[in-house]
Amino acid sequence: MDAAVAYARENAPRFLEDLKALLRIPSVSTLPEHQGDVEAAAEWIAENLRHIGMEHVEVIRGEGHPLVYADWLHAAGQPTCLCYAHYDVQPPDPLDEWITPPFEPTRRGDNLYARGAVDDKGQLVTQLKALESLLQSGDRKLPVNIRVLYEGEEEVGGEHIAAFVSQHPDRLQADFALISDTEMFAPELPTLCVGLRGMIYTELEVRGAKTDLHSGMFGGTAPNPFVALAQIVCGLKDRDGKILIPGFCDDVQKPSAEELKAWHSLPFDEEKYRRDEMGAPALVGEKGYSVIERLWARPTLDVHGVMGGFTGAGAKTVIPAKATAKISMRLVPDMHPEKAFRQYSDYVQAICPAGVTVSTRLIHSGEPSVLSTDNPWIRAATRAMKKVWNKDTVFIRSGGSIPVVGDFARHLKIPSVMMGFGLPDDGIHAPNEKFHIPNFHRGIESVVRLFEESARQG
Ligand code: BES
Numbered sequence: 001m002d003a004a005v006a007y008a009r010e011n012a013p014r015f016l017e018d019l020k021a022l023l024r025i026p027s028v029s030t031l032p033e034h035q036g037d038v039e040a041a042a043e044w045i046a047e048n049l050r051h052i053g054m055e056h057v058e059v060i061r062g063e064g065h066p067l068v069y070a071d072w073l074h075a076a077g078q079p080t081c082l083c084y085a086h087y088d089v090q091p092p093d094p095l096d097e098w099i100t101p102p103f104e105p106t107r108r109g110d111n112l113y114a115r116g117a118v119d120d121k122g123q124l125v126t127q128l129k130a131l132e133s134l135l136q137s138g139d140r141k142l143p144v145n146i147r148v149l150y151e152g153e154e155e156v157g158g159e160h161i162a163a164f165v166s167q168h169p170d171r172l173q174a175d176f177a178l179i180s181d182t183e184m185f186a187p188e189l190p191t192l193c194v195g196l197r198g199m200i201y202t203e204l205e206v207r208g209a210k211t212d213l214h215s216g217m218f219g220g221t222a223p224n225p226f227v228a229l230a231q232i233v234c235g236l237k238d239r240d241g242k243i244l245i246p247g248f249c250d251d252v253q254k255p256s257a258e259e260l261k262a263w264h265s266l267p268f269d270e271e272k273y274r275r276d277e278m279g280a281p282a283l284v285g286e287k288g289y290s291v292i293e294r295l296w297a298r299p300t301l302d303v304h305g306v307m308g309g310f311t312g313a314g315a316k317t318v319i320p321a322k323a324t325a326k327i328s329m330r331l332v333p334d335m336h337p338e339k340a341f342r343q344y345s346d347y348v349q350a351i352c353p354a355g356v357t358v359s360t361r362l363i364h365s366g367e368p369s370v371l372s373t374d375n376p377w378i379r380a381a382t383r384a385m386k387k388v389w390n391k392d393t394v395f396i397r398s399g400g401s402i403p404v405v406g407d408f409a410r411h412l413k414i415p416s417v418m419m420g421f422g423l424p425d426d427g428i429h430a431p432n433e434k435f436h437i438p439n440f441h442r443g444i445e446s447v448v449r450l451f452e453e454s455a456r457q458g
Pocket residue numbers: 119120154155156157158181182183199366398399400401402403
């Protein structure tokens with residue numbers, strides 16, 4: 001065993017305490033009242049990077065939440081890895097469903113419970129601790145050159161990191177990126193994610209009368225924006241889950257027969273997925289596609305919330321003047337956000353009922369991505385994981401989105417290695433999010449091994 005791995009094992013309890021400290025900072029990027037906390041999380045990370053011996057540590061402030069940058073570029077002749085993770089988290093609500101409070105990290109059994117435990121602070125800290133283990137043991141050097149770039153607004157679309165990457169490709173020059181923000185297909189199954197869905201996140205607003213109206217005096221003659229909104233929403237997708245927006249699915253790339261075969265040979269129990277991970281009475285979705293295809297290779301359309309009108313405890317007889325809904329679509333290769341948004345907006349206008357007007361607004365968007373597995377960095381990652389997990393790596397896609405992966409490919413022209421240690425039942429974005437603690441520690445060792453394996457031999 002090498003010095004870095006020995007160091008990681010000796011310091012395992014402290015590593016977990018450090019993660020807990022970061023988890024106590026409620027860095028919820030979407031809520032303005034937490035802006036100071038997002039800032040504090042960035043500072044915490046920058047301080048840690050300085051402490052472990054990274055150089056040029058900088059909290060980059062601009063519009064939006066800060067980026068944290070650092071590098072260590074003394075491995076002459078060796079490749080450079082750009083390490084990415086995000087330190088912002090989703091809002092913790094509904095609060096009353098948490099067994100212990102979301103920002104008081106608590107160990108129960110082998111799990112650490114907190115908002116952001118695995119998405120993505122726990123995984124960010126696997127990188128920090130891998131770097132520390134290499135920089136504070138043995139010859140105190142990294143086997144490859146490292147740049148880190150951590151983001152505080154991934155959960156709200158990552159607009160500013162996209163701008164930074166496109167404007168400063170020189171500052172991010174690297175041979176490949178390590179993205180620590182994905183999950184394993186199943187416990188004990190080392191996994192690399194090689195495809196993500198993109199998305200467009202929109203707000204749809206329906207307006208009727210110039211003001212709220214008495215539903216007795218005007219009911220029967222006045223347009224109701226909520227009913228119209230429901231009619232529009234029902235027009236977007238049929239009961240079999242097929243998206244009805246004309247042309248929307250035209251650019252969907254069919255997975256190859258080989259990919260489908262590999263996906264369907266993964267250990268997947270549909271009934272267990274429905275019952276244990278989802279807990280819903282039935283799975284739904286497009287006819288003619290398997291669950292895995294629906295998750296990884298088909299677009300979606302979902303409603304996240306509907307706002308407006310009277311929502312208080314009692315009763316109020318009103319016909320509201322407007323109704324609004326948050327609606328997003330996940331995109332798959334080779335769909336494009338701008339085109340998808342145009343098709344959606346045009347169709348919404350076309351199916352808008354009489355008596356109301358409708359408008360659509362794009363809140364954020366990100367490209368889908370699919371990565372080739374045929375590069376030395378993916379091979380280094382599979383060797384690294386074999387050492388830690390003693391098993392061959394499986395390649396999966398994920399239904400989730402990490403917009404920066406597309407930006408790295410487009411502007412830096414580098415492949416990404418998406419090596420993540422979440423588990424399917426970690427409850428990301430949900431109450432009682434957790435990180436399986438053994439995965440935190442094996443994640444650290446896997447990152448150490450990846451850096452070692454990606455160094456040029458001889
Ligand atoms: N880490 C997730 C994405 C993810 C989830 C990847 C599961 C692989 C497996 C990320 O933090 C996330 O939640 N992304 C958002 C992005 C969006 C707001 C642009 C998502 O997918 O909803």
